[in-house]
Amino acid sequence: MRANTCGWNSRQTTCWSCAIKPVIIHDGYLTTKPHLYGRGALLVGLAFLWMGVFLFAPLAGLSALAFASRGEYGGVEWTFTWENLSRLAGHDEFGFSWNHLLILWRSVVLAAVTTVLCLLIGFPMAFWIAARPAAARPLLLALVMVPSCVNLVIRTYAWQQFLGSQMPAAWVAQHLGLVPDGASLYPTVTAVYLGMVSAMLPFTVLPLYTSVERLDWSLVEAARDLHAGRLRTFRHGILAQCMPGLLAATILTFIPSLGMFVISDMLGGAKFLLVGNLIQQQFGSMNNWPFGATAGLFLVIASLFALWGLRIVSEREAGRR
Amino acid sequence: MTLPRWVPAVSWLGMTLLYLPLLAVAVLSFNSTRYGQSWGGFTVDWYARMVSNEAILSAAWNSLVLGVISTVLATVLGTLLAIGLNRRPWPRWFKRGSDLAINLPVVTPDIILAIALVGAFAVLREWSAAFKPGMTTLIIAHTTFQISFVTLVVSSRLTTIGKDQVEAARDLYANTGQIWLRVLLPQLMPGIIAGALLAFTISLDDFVVSFFVTGPEATTLPLLIYASVRRGVTPEIHALSTVIVVGTMLAIIAVTWIQAARTAKPQE
Numbered sequence: 001m002r003a004n005t006c007g008w009n010s011r012q013t014t015c016w017s018c019a020i021k022p023v024i025i026h027d028g029y030l031t032t033k034p035h036l037y038g039r040g041a042l043l044v045g046l047a048f049l050w051m052g053v054f055l056f057a058p059l060a061g062l063s064a065l066a067f068a069s070r071g072e073y074g075g076v077e078w079t080f081t082w083e084n085l086s087r088l089a090g091h092d093e094f095g096f097s098w099n100h101l102l103i104l105w106r107s108v109v110l111a112a113v114t115t116v117l118c119l120l121i122g123f124p125m126a127f128w129i130a131a132r133p134a135a136a137r138p139l140l141l142a143l144v145m146v147p148s149c150v151n152l153v154i155r156t157y158a159w160q161q162f163l164g165s166q167m168p169a170a171w172v173a174q175h176l177g178l179v180p181d182g183a184s185l186y187p188t189v190t191a192v193y194l195g196m197v198s199a200m201l202p203f204t205v206l207p208l209y210t211s212v213e214r215l216d217w218s219l220v221e222a223a224r225d226l227h228a229g230r231l232r233t234f235r236h237g238i239l240a241q242c243m244p245g246l247l248a249a250t251i252l253t254f255i256p257s258l259g260m261f262v263i264s265d266m267l268g269g270a271k272f273l274l275v276g277n278l279i280q281q282q283f284g285s286m287n288n289w290p291f292g293a294t295a296g297l298f299l300v301i302a303s304l305f306a307l308w309g310l311r312i313v314s315e316r317e318a319g320r321r
Numbered sequence: 322m323t324l325p326r327w328v329p330a331v332s333w334l335g336m337t338l339l340y341l342p343l344l345a346v347a348v349l350s351f352n353s354t355r356y357g358q359s360w361g362g363f364t365v366d367w368y369a370r371m372v373s374n375e376a377i378l379s380a381a382w383n384s385l386v387l388g389v390i391s392t393v394l395a396t397v398l399g400t401l402l403a404i405g406l407n408r409r410p411w412p413r414w415f416k417r418g419s420d421l422a423i424n425l426p427v428v429t430p431d432i433i434l435a436i437a438l439v440g441a442f443a444v445l446r447e448w449s450a451a452f453k454p455g456m457t458t459l460i461i462a463h464t465t466f467q468i469s470f471v472t473l474v475v476s477s478r479l480t481t482i483g484k485d486q487v488e489a490a491r492d493l494y495a496n497t498g499q500i501w502l503r504v505l506l507p508q509l510m511p512g513i514i515a516g517a518l519l520a521f522t523i524s525l526d527d528f529v530v531s532f533f534v535t536g537p538e539a540t541t542l543p544l545l546i547y548a549s550v551r552r553g554v555t556p557e558i559h560a561l562s563t564v565i566v567v568g569t570m571l572a573i574i575a576v577t578w579i580q581a582a583r584t585a586k587p588q589e
């Protein structure tokens with residue numbers, strides 16, 4: 001056996017912990033668990049310290065902030081209250097109002113419809129890319145991903161330009177009598193959906209593609225051989241196999257859509273408020289951080305569900321291999 | 322496999338949705354009309370003005386400095402984290418917990434990260450003036466969400482390369498320093514570079530977090546574009562957007578091409 005059992009320090013001849021703790025083999029040399037943990041803690045410690053200070057503690061603080069009161073001049077007072085929560089549920093100082101519930105509802109509907117639209121367009125796209133020759137696939141996939149790497153503000157701004165009053169799209173709509181003469185096509189709900197779908201589509205296509213690419217086509221053939229109709233073949237032969245990808249795509253599209261505020265802000269106008277816009281207002285001009293944090297908590301809970309869902313997907317994937 | 326005929330049609334619809342607006346901006350960037358969108362003739366004047374526009378140049382510089390510093394920080398921290406997590410016999414609860422912690426910033430909507438950081442900086446400011454909104458807070462904020470992406474990419478590379486070579490190096494009496502510098506890091510390099518590139522792209526791309534944590538004197542390109550949209554756009558912004566789109570496209574296609582060339586090459 002080597003003199004240096006731990007590899008910790010070449011001048012160190014024995015390790016004090018080796019003498020008293022059970023010895024294990026790790027990476028091909030003898031050592032003890034406490035010793036490995038000690039050095040491992042050094043490796044993971046820096047990053048976890050950083051994330052602890054700038055991510056986990058702030059997120060915990062945010063959750064606490066949701067139950068704090070607003071100070072007289074817009075500051076935060078750390079006295080416990082349910083007021084923010086009940087305000088989000090509709091009870092404010094002037095009695096009951098649907099405003100905030102409507103904002104939550106609108107955000108959920110927007111995210112859900114965007115996700116469905118993205119799946120309807122993204123699923124065929126995944127098959128289409130997977131059916132190309134092997135050499136063309138990475139390039140096509142890159143082409144789908146390129147817009148997602150272009151800044152969202154630029155892409156949304158591009159939609160504003162495209163839907164502008166003197167552009168062909170508006171011209172057609174004006175001549176069909178859908179909008180008044182000289183009007184642009186934004187801010188409208190349609191414009192928001194166009195912006196949303198084109199922003200989220202890459203995140204739908206990518207996970208779908210990875211599961212379509214690994215599809216076992218013999219199962220599809222088997223379904224055909226057993227005289228399954230087109231619909232049943234699709235459902236049991238294809239869809240069932242793509243379920244993990246479908247779930248991942250749904251989550252990766254739905255959660256970011258839920259927190260969106262740039263697109264609704266730039267394409268939806270002042271009346272189209274989402275949770276994201278509400279949070280931005282409370283942290284900005286309204287200067288009511290506790291209420292903003294309460295609205296944020298809604299998103300945090302949604303994303304925790306997402307984490308849980310993704311975990312199930314990855315565990316199933318691991319089980320399949 | 323044979324696909325129904327509507328599948329390519331829907332796919333092209335998707336591609337159109339992705340590229341049509343970008344194309345519209347590119348066309349408008351060559352339009353000589355200053356206000357409105359009516360076609361006034363072809364010009365490259367806006368590109369010339371863009372490169373002499375102080376605000377655009379300083380925003381571009383800020384974006385670059387922010388991207389480079391935060392990427393370097395996040396790459397170092399994220400790589401150490403990945404190695405530490407993958408190469409130590411951690412108990413199961415710790416592994417699960419870390420997995421969750423690393424995935425958290427990836428799935429949390431960025432507006433949540435943004436307001437959490439705004440709150441944190443407000444608290445830290447009471448303690449030190451270094452946390453006043455500006456470049457420092459931007460760098461900290463970007464590094465925070467970049468770490469996860471670097472760790473995820475490097476972790477998958479660690480799984481791919483396996484432990485054999487490190488164990489072989491140990492058997493041949495390499496010390497820890499030699500193992501890191503001669504065995505582990507060279508093998509990890511493609512993963513580290515990929516992680517850093519991803520982190521850099523995300524930093525350049527970020528608007529929401531920057532919007533919340535920045536101060537008046539640190540404007541990045543996305544913030545500048547958002548502000549110009551608010552004020553009423555000058556055609557220089559069309560030119561700038563087009564340059565960014567084309568630049569991103571070239572970068573991604575280059576990376577794809579290099580990767581394709583790498584995989585086509587037989588394993589060393």
